[in-house]
Amino acid sequence: MRSVSIIGIGQSPVGELWKQSAREIAYTAVHGAMTDAGIETADALFVGNMLSGSLIDQEHLATLVAGYAGLYGIEAAKVEAACASGAAALRVGAMAVASGYHDVVIVAGVEKMTDTAGKDTTAGLATASDAEYEALHGVSFVGLNALIMQRYMYEYNVPIDAFAPFSINAHRNGANNPNAMFQDAIDRKTYVNAPVIATPINIMDSSPVCDGAAAVVLVPTEQVRRYSAAQPVQILASASANDTLAVHDRRDPLWLEAAHLSSEKAYRQAGIKPAELDLFELHDAFTIMSALSLEATGFAKRGEGWRWAQEERIGIDGELPISTMGGLKSRGHPVGATGVYQVVEVVQQLTRRAGANQVKGARLGMAQNIGGSGATIVTHILGV
Amino acid sequence: MRSVSIIGIGQSPVGELWKQSAREIAYTAVHGAMTDAGIETADALFVGNMLSGSLIDQEHLATLVAGYAGLYGIEAAKVEAACASGAAALRVGAMAVASGYHDVVIVAGVEKMTDTAGKDTTAGLATASDAEYEALHGVSFVGLNALIMQRYMYEYNVPIDAFAPFSINAHRNGANNPNAMFQDAIDRKTYVNAPVIATPINIMDSSPVCDGAAAVVLVPTEQVRRYSAAQPVQILASASANDTLAVHDRRDPLWLEAAHLSSEKAYRQAGIKPAELDLFELHDAFTIMSALSLEATGFAKRGEGWRWAQEERIGIDGELPISTMGGLKSRGHPVGATGVYQVVEVVQQLTRRAGANQVKGARLGMAQNIGGSGATIVTHILGV
Numbered sequence: 001m002r003s004v005s006i007i008g009i010g011q012s013p014v015g016e017l018w019k020q021s022a023r024e025i026a027y028t029a030v031h032g033a034m035t036d037a038g039i040e041t042a043d044a045l046f047v048g049n050m051l052s053g054s055l056i057d058q059e060h061l062a063t064l065v066a067g068y069a070g071l072y073g074i075e076a077a078k079v080e081a082a083c084a085s086g087a088a089a090l091r092v093g094a095m096a097v098a099s100g101y102h103d104v105v106i107v108a109g110v111e112k113m114t115d116t117a118g119k120d121t122t123a124g125l126a127t128a129s130d131a132e133y134e135a136l137h138g139v140s141f142v143g144l145n146a147l148i149m150q151r152y153m154y155e156y157n158v159p160i161d162a163f164a165p166f167s168i169n170a171h172r173n174g175a176n177n178p179n180a181m182f183q184d185a186i187d188r189k190t191y192v193n194a195p196v197i198a199t200p201i202n203i204m205d206s207s208p209v210c211d212g213a214a215a216v217v218l219v220p221t222e223q224v225r226r227y228s229a230a231q232p233v234q235i236l237a238s239a240s241a242n243d244t245l246a247v248h249d250r251r252d253p254l255w256l257e258a259a260h261l262s263s264e265k266a267y268r269q270a271g272i273k274p275a276e277l278d279l280f281e282l283h284d285a286f287t288i289m290s291a292l293s294l295e296a297t298g299f300a301k302r303g304e305g306w307r308w309a310q311e312e313r314i315g316i317d318g319e320l321p322i323s324t325m326g327g328l329k330s331r332g333h334p335v336g337a338t339g340v341y342q343v344v345e346v347v348q349q350l351t352r353r354a355g356a357n358q359v360k361g362a363r364l365g366m367a368q369n370i371g372g373s374g375a376t377i378v379t380h381i382l383g384v
Numbered sequence: 385m386r387s388v389s390i391i392g393i394g395q396s397p398v399g400e401l402w403k404q405s406a407r408e409i410a411y412t413a414v415h416g417a418m419t420d421a422g423i424e425t426a427d428a429l430f431v432g433n434m435l436s437g438s439l440i441d442q443e444h445l446a447t448l449v450a451g452y453a454g455l456y457g458i459e460a461a462k463v464e465a466a467c468a469s470g471a472a473a474l475r476v477g478a479m480a481v482a483s484g485y486h487d488v489v490i491v492a493g494v495e496k497m498t499d500t501a502g503k504d505t506t507a508g509l510a511t512a513s514d515a516e517y518e519a520l521h522g523v524s525f526v527g528l529n530a531l532i533m534q535r536y537m538y539e540y541n542v543p544i545d546a547f548a549p550f551s552i553n554a555h556r557n558g559a560n561n562p563n564a565m566f567q568d569a570i571d572r573k574t575y576v577n578a579p580v581i582a583t584p585i586n587i588m589d590s591s592p593v594c595d596g597a598a599a600v601v602l603v604p605t606e607q608v609r610r611y612s613a614a615q616p617v618q619i620l621a622s623a624s625a626n627d628t629l630a631v632h633d634r635r636d637p638l639w640l641e642a643a644h645l646s647s648e649k650a651y652r653q654a655g656i657k658p659a660e661l662d663l664f665e666l667h668d669a670f671t672i673m674s675a676l677s678l679e680a681t682g683f684a685k686r687g688e689g690w691r692w693a694q695e696e697r698i699g700i701d702g703e704l705p706i707s708t709m710g711g712l713k714s715r716g717h718p719v720g721a722t723g724v725y726q727v728v729e730v731v732q733q734l735t736r737r738a739g740a741n742q743v744k745g746a747r748l749g750m751a752q753n754i755g756g757s758g759a760t761i762v763t764h765i766l767g768v
Contacts, residue, residue, distance in 0.1 A: 001484040021516060044624075053437030053464075057507070058515040060466035063626045063760045067633070073645050075624035076760060077472040078464040080437075082444035088461040092476050099483035100385040101622075127436075127443040132405060135441065238485075240428075240459035245448045261457050376447045376460060 004097045004238075006382070007229035008037025008217035009344040014181040014332035017211040022056055022112040023068040029213035029340075030069045030108050037217035038228035043102035044075035048089030048109035049336035050082055054124040055116040065108065075102070082128035083285060084371030085109065086339025087240075087378035090216070094238045097218050109340030110213035121209050125335070128372040130246040142206065142286075144373045146198035148253055149288035153200060155254060156303035160200055163287035164191040165309035167204045167329055170284060173316065174326025176356040181210050181332035205287040207327075212334035214341040231351045236272075236364075237381035239265035245375045254303075258377035259296035259368060266366070266379040267298075274298040277381075278362040279349055280320055281342040283370035284327040293368060294322075297379075321359050324349060339369035343380055350384045388481045388622075390766070391613035392421025392601035393728040398565045398716035401595040406440055406496040407452040413597035413724075414453045414492050421601035422612035427486035428459035432473030432493040433720035434466055438508040439500040449492065459486070466512035467669060468755030469493065470723025471624075471762035474600070478622045481602050493724030494597035505593050509719070512756040514630040526590065526670075528757045530582035532637055533672035537584060539638060540687035544584055547671035548575040549693035551588045551713055554668060557700065558710025560740040565594050565716035589671040591711075596718035598725040615735045620656075620748075621765035623649035629759045638687075642761035643680035643752060650750070650763040651682075658682040661765075662746040663733055664704055665726040667754035668711040677752060678706075681763075705743050708733060723753035727764055734768045 010032020012025050020028075026047070034040070047062040058064065062076040075096075081088035086109030093107035113121050122142075126135040129144055139147075152158060168187065174180035186204065194202040217229075224232040241261035247253050267274065274297060282297075284290040291305030299320060300308050313319040325331050325345040328338055346365035348354045369378045394416020396409050404412075410431070418424070431446040442448065446460040459480075465472035470493030477491035497505050506526075510519040513528055523531075536542060552571065558564035570588065578586040601613075608616040625645035631637050651658065658681060666681075668674040675689030683704060684692050697703040709715050709729040712722055730749035732738045753762045 050443055051437065053435065053508075053511055054441075054443070056515060057438075057511050057519065059434055059438070059464055059511040060513075060629060060756050060759065062465065063755065064514065064629045066626050067628050067759075072627060073625050073642070075475070076465065076626045077476070077624070079476075080443055080462040080464060081446065081460065091459070092461070092463075092479070095476070095479045095483045095485050098485065099479045101479050101482065123441070124437075127441050129444075130448065131440060131442040240461070241457050242447045242450050242460045243456060244451050245444060249451070258457070371447065372444050375444065375451075 001098045002100060003221035004094045004218050004235045005221040005224050005232040006216045006347055007219055007224055007227050007232050008033040009347050010036060011179055011214040011341060011344050012212050013179045014210050014212035014334060016114040018115040022052060022110055023064055025112065025211055025213045026065040026108055026110040027068050029215035030106055033106060033215035033217050039104060039217060042071060042074060042104045042106045044096055045071055045106045046089045046093045047078045048086035048339060049078050049111060050080055050085045051111060051113060051124045054127060055119045056112050081376045082371035083335045084339055084369045084376045084378050085336035087369035087380060090340060090343060091238050091240055091378060093218050094235055097220055103219060105218045106215055107218060107340060108213060108215035109337035111334035111336040112211050113209045113334060114211055133246050142198040142201060144247055145286045145288060146201045149200055152254055152288055158306055161192055162306040163205055164188050166284060166287040166290045167191055169314050170323040170327040170329035173324055173357050174330025177325040177331055180326040180330050181208055182330045201286060207285045207329050207333035210332040210334050212332060212337050214337050214344045216340060216343060231384060233347045233350050233382050233384055235380060236383045237266035237269035239269060240378040243375050245372060247373050256292050256296035256374045258374055259293055262377045262379040263297040266381050270381040277364050277366050279324055279359050279365045280322050281346055281367040282322050283368055284323055284329050285333055289370060316357055316359055324357050324359060339378065342367035342369060346382050350382060385482045386484060387605035388478045388602050388619045389605040389608050389616040390600045390731055391603055391608055391611050391616045392417040393731050394420060395563055395598040395725060395728050396596050397563045398594050398596035398718060400498040402499040406436060406494055407448055409496065409595055409597045410449040410492055410494040411452050413599035414490055417490060417599035417601050423488060423601060426455060426458060426488045426490045428480055429455060429490045430473045430477045431462045432470035432723060433462050433495060434464055434469045435495060435497060435508045438511060439503045439505065440496050465760045466755035467719045468723055468753040468760045468762050469720035471753035471764060474724060474727060475622050475624055475762060477602050478619055481604055487603060489602045490599055491602060491724060492597060492599035493721035495718035495720040496595050497593045497718060498595055517630050526582045526585060528631055529670045529672060530585045533584055536638055536672055542690055545576055546690040547589055548572050550668060550671040550674045551575055553698050554707040554711040554713035557708055557741050558714025561709040561715055564710040564714050565592055566714045585670060591669045591713050591717035594716040594718050596716060596721050598721050598728045600724060600727060615768060617731045617734050617766050617768055619764060620767045621650035621653035623653060624762040627759050629756060631757050640676050640680035640758045642758055643677055646761045646763040647681040650765050654765040661748050661750050663708055663743050663749045664706050665730055665751040666706050667752055668707055668713050669717055673754060700741055700743055708741050708743060723762065726751035726753060730766050734766060
């Protein structure tokens with residue numbers, strides 16, 4: 001198997017991009033990554049996207065984006081795994097290069113969730129859950145996460161404001177990210193006074209609905225010298241695992257088994273221990289997911305993920321910086337694009353392009369992308 | 385790159401499966417393929433599907449199907465490339481095995497298009513075209529193909545009944561396929577009297593809206609002896625190419641450039657010439673596509689694809705049997721599943737499991753799956 005490296009990154013700003021359609025947003029990211037890599041064409045384009053069928057009446061999205069970027073005669077396909085679509089597409093791109101089928105592959109994540117002409121974004125997001133056994137009964141996607149958070153608070157006797165530091169950290173970091181949707185720091189008071197949207201989740205626990213796209217260019221590591229790119233970043237591990245789609249089918253709804261399995265696979269592939277990581281872009285779609293991720297990936301004990309945030313371990317200068325460019329909470333969560341944004345941000349950190357949020361001496365970073373309420377979890381470890 | 389072989393196939397009947405949901409239809413195919421291969425688990429499941437977001441409010445489909453089949457802790461992702469989703473998923477599965485990431489991969493195609501509770505299937509199918517520059521202006525997917533057919537008839541001075549033999553051949557073969565949606569032979573009179581649905585396309589030119597699923601099991605060729613499967617079939621070539629999504633953007637709407645490019649790549653990979661093929665499962669979603677496919681893949685001269693059918697070359701005992709189990713026209717076209725059905729049927733032919741439609745001495749078969757009106761075209765060549 002050939003080793004795979006990232007030689008270029010690109011991203012659009014995240015936000016309510018009402019003046020741009022999906023293809024235009026995607027183009028910003030794809031063109032940015034191609035320019036960064038110094039390439040003019042590619043062998044394939046894989047696009048991570050969840051909602052283009054539900055919200056913008058556009059399937060066949062990868063071929064659309066390829067054409068808009070002037071890429072013809074290449075392979076193009078969309079990859080979908082709910083909110084983990086971006087990282088799932090990166091997995092496919094990595095396999096395409098590792099196998100030898102392709103030498104230059106672009107992986108983009110793109111999502112257009114706002115200004116969607118009468119479509120119901122909440123109903124769209126609910127397609128990540130089990131349509132017949134969850135969504136049909138009226139539980140929304142936020143509702144499912146609220147049930148998990150409520151249970152966590154009860155089971156471990158955790159107060160509501162225990163989750164505030166995740167949100168405060170994300171907003172502090174997002175304030176320095178010019179591509180973040182929210183570039184304002186918040187404090188504990190903002191969190192405590194935030195309107196509740198599905199008890200106990202408030203809007204400061206929850207990532208926003210938004211538009212955005214991010215992209216990377218992959219080549220075999222043995223060929224990186226052919227390109228004029230900035231410092232290449234190697235994909236040391238790429239792993240995916242699934243769990244039951246419906247939360248009620250799990251033996252323990254407070255344990256992200258798929259995060260555990262995919263991170264364990266990733267640690268083995270990279271030959272590292274969790275403590276060696278310099279940063280972790282985790283999937284903070286809701287603060288409860290941050291706590292559960294820290295537990296399932298081997299950092300915190302069960303029921304104590306929230307303590308990591310309490311103990312100020314998660315800041316840029318902390319033991320394990322998380323959401324270093326704002327995370328899903330502050331940078332934003334354009335669902336099918338998120339997994340690629342996470343990887344782009346790890347690359348920014350490892351190549352000293354993270355600006356005011358630079359993690360000093362970062363050489364090893366992990367990104368973990370969660371689909372649904374923990375049903376599909378994809379983990380990548382990158383290194384320089 | 386590791387060589388990849390198919391060691392198991394499965395399929396559901398194609399039709400209006402009102403009593404089964406998408407997961408149940410998919411299970412029939414996945415379980416069938418696993419039983420045929422003699423496996424009890426797998427490393428990954430890739431699902432080709434186009435319309436689950438638009439028609440059944442279910443994204444995250446691969447993880448749903450994996451769970452329903454009892455497959456946990458594995459990789460699961462959906463692959464979408466409009467009507468070429470099935471073959472695009474097979475490409476991903478082949479790369480996963482070829483790269484060495486996985487040893488046992490299931491690829492399924494599934495589509496649920498009927499009994500979809502008030503959803504508009506025609507609007508769903510139009511998401512294969514350019515939403516902003518084609519569908520928004522009211523042209524349906526059938527309409528786009530009708531424009532191409534009209535132009536073909538004008539440009540090459542072809543009479544309407546020139547296309548009848550494609551449909552007659554498909555129905556003759558479908559009559560012997562127990563999984564086909566239509567198991568009745570038709571004659572020229574049926575074709576000539578068929579109601580027109582978008583001039584000049586009549587219902588006998590057009591494949592039906594339906595439900596269905598098909599699946600294959602992939603392993604490295606070097607490992608086939610570990611399994612109790614029937615005769616393995618090797619994937620000798622797997623290639624994909626794209627063209628403009630919108631038909632009006634093409635220099636020549638009567639030339640399937642992506643079919644030409646992907647079949648040329650496939651012939652090179654397999655090291656064969658077109659004439660060596662024993663059968664060709666082409667994408668006869670509309671009869672005009674059969675004619676254009678035969679021209680773009682090197683069999684017929686431009687404007688003469690229809691003559692192949694006229695000259696009785698396409699029957700089971702002909703020079704190049706096509707649609708040997710009924711094709712999209714008679715077996716049916718559950719869009720995201722079709723590419724996998726085609727490959728399953730090539731495997732049936734190469735392993736002497738095609739019943740009354742067996743192509744004698746078949747050793748080399750090609751399957752070509754078309755997304756949109758020719759924008760994404762995926763070609764596989766299989767051999768024993």
